[in-house]
Amino acid sequence: MRVPLLAKFAVRTMGRNVRRTFLSVIGVGVGCAIAIFMTALTMGSGEMRVRAIAESGFGHLRIVPGGWERTRDNDLRLADWRAELAATRSMDGVRSATPHARTTALLAFGTRVTGLEMLGVDPEAEFAMNRIVRMISEGRYLEPSDRDVTVIGHTVADRLEVELDDDLLLTVVGKDGEMEYAMLRIVGIVNTGVKDIDGTICHVTLDDMAGLTGLEGAGEITVMLDDPGILEDAASRLKSLILGGGDVLTWKEILPDQGGDSESDKAFMDLLSGIVVVVVVLGIAGAQLTAILERRRELAVLIALGMKDGQLVGLIFLEAVVMGVLGAVAGLLISTPLVRYTATTGIDLTNLMGGEFSISGVLLDPVMYSDMGPWMIPLAFLIGLVSMLLAGIYPAWFALRIDPTSALSLREA
């Protein structure tokens, strides 16, 4: 296939002023690299946030009884939770599913009392899914055969001034509205290092929860997916599996603050990338215009020869496309080492954050990682090409206004 001369013309034009072409390409490349790096950080921190949410016991999805989303009533129970749990675990894309039941409780030891939300769990499934409960500093986590025992957070233990094997007095509101009392022996203490989280942990087995509250079964099934990217699809498939009238909520619905933060972060990074691209576009437009000014006579000759407006604009934009492609390649060359470093080593914010920290009960890692992947290539070319095409608009408009009569004389065009 023969390459059109217009394309050869555009490509060879890059070699006329190598220094300017090089600087323009580097300009576009730096813009691409900044945008790629910011996007990589946004995507990486977003993925880490979702993983942290899922591994902090919230999962990616949650099956709840009908009406729970409106009332947030912890006394509601799933109609046929065992069947729903089995169906959920067998669904493609589900890594794990674990049942929960919640109730508000008072824990007392001597004269000291603290209130919190107690969680009934399936010990084996919970230990596998929830990284917080794996941070046992003393004792052990719950076992399926455990009865009348609990695992509490380090801050709860501090507040109550209790230690392992102490017996706590538990007070909950029972099924009929009556106060129910029980003694729970502490078998484990969790220490995440984050007081906000350690002050909320009080786990018992589902059977103990049923015995204490008089409410049988699970109030929710927390689901972790293999790929968080299929969130909406998995939610709709899961919805079709539930026959007992329950709802399926995503983590964004369970933790709207976290979802909103995620969107805000993305919007902020997009805005920064946009500003960078605008600055690059303005800089490159100046260089492009200078190049057109230097070629006024040549372009006047082309117009005189009969080149149509569309062909002239096509030539200018073709040159912009060539520059954009080179800029995208430069952008990838500049950004790849940076993204690779931050994807593998990360940016350690420990000094800034003082170790692990929590937002809305989600335990977050102070080391920020970027996401590195094939998505960088189309993004680089998109930014490179869009930047150059935008930068080419004014020079192209200027070229269309060149007076062709200057081709026939030695006057300036």
Place this chain on the structure above:
Amino acid sequence: MNDVLVDVRDVRKDFHVGKITVNALRGLDLEVRKGDFLAIVGPSGSGKTTLLNLIGALDVATGGAVSVFGQDLSALSRRRRAHLRLMSLGFVFQAYNLVPVLTALENVEFVLELQGAGGERRETAMSVLDELSLGELSSRRPNELSGGQQQRVAVARAVAAKPRLVLADEPTANLDSENAEALLRMMRALRDEHDMTFIFSTHDPLVMSYASRVVTLRDGKVISDEQKNSGPDEHRRVN
């Protein structure tokens, strides 16, 4: 008359330079007939290039009418004028004005590509270069050619699409007499063999000696129109 290609009637062209109006052409009349090898001469500022611009559909007259191939140019849109230039007119410029990043062959082929010529355009361009004895220069870029060679390639570019009318602005101004004469012989041969019409704007006595007709301008008007029967080495051609 059927063989009138260009009909200029009472044409005026004014330029505005700040608050000053320059009357470049002041009611000029001219007919150019098929086969003319016409030299437009006159002192600087007499209106030669302005007239060429108007005939070449590069500019629009302030008054009067310019008709090329029977089309009133003032009635044509910018796009239609571009189409006319591309399909029916050839241009040769004083400064050659070849595209520097294209080879001689590609410069000739480029016009054919702009015209939308098909896959045979490279062969057509090569045959034009061969016809003008420029075949061995086909792969050279303009900066690898002498002035005379560049101007011959420029002529090849102008005539590649077999235009009916070729406009040449001071084509020999940058050439020595040997190259200038070779160029003029080549252009006259093109006229004879391909039935083309040439209009030159020139100061060069050599061009005038080759011309079949010499029109002299002064102050934007035709002051003489001399029909010659022959030029150097030229057999008489009946117009």
